[in-house]
Amino acid sequence: MIGPPAAGKSTYIREHMTDGDIVIDYDILANALSGRDLANHQHTRAVKQVTKAARDAAITTARTHADTIDVWIIHSTPAQSTIDQYQDDGAEVIVIDPGKDTVMHRVKHQRPAHLLPVAAKWYDQQAASKRPRSTTERGYGHRHQTIRRRLLHNHTDGTPCDWCGQPMYRDAKRNFDHAPLEADHTNDLKHHGHGDADRLLHRRCNRQRKDGQEHRRPGAPSTPTPRVDGPPAVTPFEWG
Incomplete structure (x- = not known):
């Protein structure tokens, strides 16, 4: 899940996940580790370092289960190499972007002030020709x-x-x-x-x-095997 702060990434997951899915969310991990309210978005340096280590370990282990369950990873601004790695593993990259005006309004009224420049930077870095398309742009809006x-x-x-x-x-x-x-x-x-x-x-x-x-797809017709020169093969139905 890619997107700026307050874009609605966690909301999207809550609306689409099912029982048994794994959700790896930096803020949820940080607040669980520090005993803070889940709505908190401010973390100390020590909490950030521990959370990063826990998050990396969680992603590594969760990837081994991704063929049997859905794993949701919130990764606001991953490097292209990270996106490529996720996609090589068969992951679907979902971009949640309701628009800069909406996001900046939400951050201003619902998030700590230090996230305003973070949101602005996200848009500065997202050249439309380089970032993955949003769900609406991909026809899934x-x-x-x-x-x-x-x-x-x-x-x-x-x-x-x-x-x-x-x-x-x-x-x-x-x-x-x-x-x-x-x-x-x-x-x-x-x-x-x-x-x-x-x-x-x-x-x-x-x-x-x-x-x-x-x-x-399972059961799809396979490509016919090229016929080699020689007498025609006899099928079981031709035995008499």
Whole structure:
């Protein structure tokens, strides 16, 4: 999760996470270690150093479980090399950016004063051509969520998932990954541009699929093996 202070990163996670997910949030760790209120955003130098060590260890261990559960990592301004490493591991980079005016207003009224220059610096560093696109820019904003609700409304419980073939349910607890269903594009965005989502998938299936990976779904037809010269092969049905 990338974004400036007060962008809504923690709120996004609370709205999308499910029981059993792991959330690695610097402020939550710092306040837990120092016994402060979870809404606190000011930490001493010693707390910062201990929190960084705890956070690094938590990320290292959590990555070993990321193939079976969802791991949410709040990392406001990671280096490009860090983003590349996350993506090499199959992570989805989500940018939460409601706009500079909104963020600066929130920081001014809801956060300590020292975070104002932090937020301003975040925007100074985010050249649009270099930073990952926000959820709205990637086609997963308000319209996408509206379409997802429509798909859920029309969904028949027990319909098999196009990716894994297992049944899909509106009740997240009944799905094999215990997560809410996600809206997906049959035609991936990478090759077909921004269209509307047209189907539901399990969350884990949607994350496994990724753009351009439809051929990797379980049960997808494999590439035929080239035929070699020689007499035609006899199938079991031709034995008589």
